[in-house]
């Protein structure tokens with residue numbers, strides 16, 4: 012797979028330089044505020060990565076704030092940045108229970124109405140970016156922690172075929188973009204990853220246009236995913252003809268008993284192991300971290316405690332995890 016057309020030559024000691032040689036995408040989730048305001052953020056992003064995912068601005072609520080209004084300003088800024096720096100864009104995300112605007116949830120809709128809303132949303136957003144994105148996280152977190160279908164407004168009102176309808180509508184709007192099912196806590200083997208496997212297998216068997224599965228990979232040094240399990244999961248998805256991407260990796264170090272240096276070394280090992288699994292898999296095409304530097308990670312506010320889960324520190328200096336990824340990409 013060719014990832015860069017290359018008008019600019021990546022710095023020959025950067026992540027993107029080595030990732031390009033290995034034929035995989037290396038990405039980061041990008042937040043609009045630092046992208047606009049912080050030149051170090053922009054410099055590191057463009058130097059090190061050949062792919063980006065908008066962290067929030069393409070989600071349903073920000074991009075479709077009123078029934079008849081869409082807001083493409085911020086996501087367009089991101090896509091434009093990517094173009095200028097020869098980076099690919101992963102769209103994120105069309106359907107996610109955590110990003111529902113009030114106009115959508117405050118009303119009672121019939122099945123027909125909700126189908127029209129979903130179809131219009133998908134068609135408008137996917138068409139707007141037609142030909143400009145490599146992938147869409149079409150469906151985000153549709154399986155609950157207990158491995159059953161998550162009880163969302165779409166499931167309740169449309170029924171379980173909302174999932175395949177959504178994939179079909181997205182494919183109609185941009186037949187070339189790769190459509191992903193994306194989820195967390197399902198990187199290795201277990202009840203939830205089995206449920207996702209069963210779901211995507213069924214979709215594939217019925218020729219629903221789904222092309223890949225995203226493994227979010229929000230993990231921690233205390234209970235990291237077992238590399239063999241992740242490899243086995245990626246392999247069984249490959250056997251279904253599906254691509255896999257690591258879509259949102261971060262590694263929490265918590266407050267543990269070991270000193271910081273030891274915890275950062277453990278963190279580096281988790282990043283390294285997952286990069287190795289991806290490189291060794293035939294169908295793993297991208298490795299995306301969920302944020303650029305520890306200054307901007309979503310983790311501290313989400314878990315309500317400080318953490319340092321990313322590969323650059325708060326001053327954008329490379330951490331041991333960064334060095335581990337560079338080494339791993341160079342290891343043949």
Ligand code: XIL
Pocket residue numbers: 066067151227259309
């Ligand atoms: C998170 C963002 O990082 C936060 O800034 C936002 O407040 C909430 O969403 N799984 C996903 C991502 O698919 O979209 C989430 O991103 C993190 C979990």
